[in-house]
Amino acid sequence: MTPRRAACFDARARRTATSSSRAASTSESPVSIRLTILGKSPSWQDRDGACSGYLVEVAGMALLIDCGSGVFAKLRAHHDYSQVDAVIVTHLHADHTLDLVPFAYALTVGPVLRDDRPVLHAPPGARAAWRRLCGAWGSETLIEDAFELREYDPAAELELDRVRVRFQPVPHYVPTNALELRAQGEQGRLVFSSDCGPNEELVDFASGAELLLIEATRLGEPLRDDEDPDEPPGHLTAADAGEIGRRAAVGRLVLTHYSDQLDPEHVRAQAQAVFGRPVELAREGERYEI
Numbered sequence: 001m002t003p004r005r006a007a008c009f010d011a012r013a014r015r016t017a018t019s020s021s022r023a024a025s026t027s028e029s030p031v032s033i034r035l036t037i038l039g040k041s042p043s044w045q046d047r048d049g050a051c052s053g054y055l056v057e058v059a060g061m062a063l064l065i066d067c068g069s070g071v072f073a074k075l076r077a078h079h080d081y082s083q084v085d086a087v088i089v090t091h092l093h094a095d096h097t098l099d100l101v102p103f104a105y106a107l108t109v110g111p112v113l114r115d116d117r118p119v120l121h122a123p124p125g126a127r128a129a130w131r132r133l134c135g136a137w138g139s140e141t142l143i144e145d146a147f148e149l150r151e152y153d154p155a156a157e158l159e160l161d162r163v164r165v166r167f168q169p170v171p172h173y174v175p176t177n178a179l180e181l182r183a184q185g186e187q188g189r190l191v192f193s194s195d196c197g198p199n200e201e202l203v204d205f206a207s208g209a210e211l212l213l214i215e216a217t218r219l220g221e222p223l224r225d226d227e228d229p230d231e232p233p234g235h236l237t238a239a240d241a242g243e244i245g246r247r248a249a250v251g252r253l254v255l256t257h258y259s260d261q262l263d264p265e266h267v268r269a270q271a272q273a274v275f276g277r278p279v280e281l282a283r284e285g286e287r288y289e290i
């Protein structure tokens, strides 16, 4: 598909990221973080579902965390995609990134254009990886044409309008980062585990968080035939997630990245037995205020 801005689209709206959705809040007024689950599926979608994708809104700023398969359509159901200010990608797995492709087409050839590009904060190596991916069909710079791509340093913090973002590398099959979001002047912290195996770093990073959104992809014992008992797992079981939540003494524990092919109440019960308090299950469209 070739980018085009044909004359037939002359009448369509051109908007900028700062024109409509920024709230009238001042730098002094308290702000909350609103989290909307866009997709909670693991690396294959739930029926009618989407892979990893979470919309975070703070004082009128819209931030998309991860953009896996199916997420762009879910984003459209909850927010004007042309008004997304920034995207943060935790890691370069397909289930966290592939819908950047339709998102990029919408931004570059869709009927609603904007004068700037949303900032895409991605882990080191993203530019080369996406050039290879989109180069497969001759659109090597598709992602960069649509987004202002910045590869972040996981050791550094990001200041996005009134939100501070910190990263914590966690063990997985490829480099990935848990995220902490805190609104300016507020104490409440939202922590997202990204994908990870059991680890101590997440316990420390999430310590005392108001809400920990944590993956619970792995089925646990008995191991599947293709799982090597000598290899550290790259994902958490629901019980692992409950253990991390308990040790981190988080306020709310929300499980995500689990399949709809599992009995959700069994998943919840496994985590709850270890966490010791009620555990919530991420569901698409669900909202949380922090």
Ligand SMILES: [Zn+2]
Pocket: 091, 093, 172, 195
């Ligand atoms: Zn992954």
Ligand SMILES: [Zn+2]
Pocket: 042, 043, 052, 093, 095, 096, 195, 257
């Ligand atoms: Zn994943």
